[in-house]
Amino acid sequence: MKPEDTVDYFLKIAWQSVANKYNQLASEYGLTQALGYMLIHIHEEGTAVSQIASLLGVKSTSLSRTLRSMEEMRLIYREADKTDKRSVKIFLTELGKTKRKIAKDVVREFDEYLNAHLDAGERMQLTSTLDKINKLTLDYTTKIATS
Numbered sequence: 001m002k003p004e005d006t007v008d009y010f011l012k013i014a015w016q017s018v019a020n021k022y023n024q025l026a027s028e029y030g031l032t033q034a035l036g037y038m039l040i041h042i043h044e045e046g047t048a049v050s051q052i053a054s055l056l057g058v059k060s061t062s063l064s065r066t067l068r069s070m071e072e073m074r075l076i077y078r079e080a081d082k083t084d085k086r087s088v089k090i091f092l093t094e095l096g097k098t099k100r101k102i103a104k105d106v107v108r109e110f111d112e113y114l115n116a117h118l119d120a121g122e123r124m125q126l127t128s129t130l131d132k133i134n135k136l137t138l139d140y141t142t143k144i145a146t147s
Contacts, residue, residue, distance in 0.1 A: 007133070011133070019033050021110070022036065022106070022107075022110070025106050025110075026103070026106065029099065029102050029103075029106075030073075030099075031099060031102070031103065034056075034066070035066075035070065035075070035099075035103075036099075036100075036102075036103035036106065036107075037055075037056075037103075038052060038056070038066070038070070039075065039092065039096060039099055039100040039103050040100060040103050040104055040107070041055050042076065042090050042091070042092050042096070042100070044092075046079065046081075046089035046090060046091045047089060047090050048081065048087050048088070048089055048090075049063060049067070049078075049087075049088050049089075049090060050087070052090065067090065070096075073095075074093055074095050074096075075092065075093060075095055075096035075099060076090050076091060076092055076093060076096050077090075077091055077093060078090055078091075079091060
């Protein structure tokens with residue numbers, strides 16, 4: 001089977017194109033696609049490190065370098081959660097809020113561009129298919145025997 005005969009090939013190249021475009025756009029504002037994504041998901045009342053890790057699909061400990069870098073860029077600051085001292089919340093600085101607005105605007109504009117080039121039926125079919133692929137992926141277990 002050739003790679004281009006698989007569903008995951010098209011998922012990968014489509015996402016890679018989107019991520020590359022976001023990185024290109026984000027770099028104009030001193031950001032990356034990943035940093036923009038994180039900024040968008042940090043709420044006004046703060047967001048727990050564990051929530052950010054869950055969104056990104058990584059362990060909380062894996063975020064340390066990225067969070068340290070964001071602190072050095074003066075985009076965020078950390079505080080212990082007032083109700084659970086074991087938990088740390090991330091908050092945006094004023095610069096972080098400015099960069100989050102830019103990231104949201106870039107995402108919104110790109111989404112509007114895509115919507116202008118997909119009719120309602122195409123968009124509905126695409127989102128329905130991607131939702132189904134996500135559910136199938138979560139349910140999938142391999143039947144390949146391990147030796």
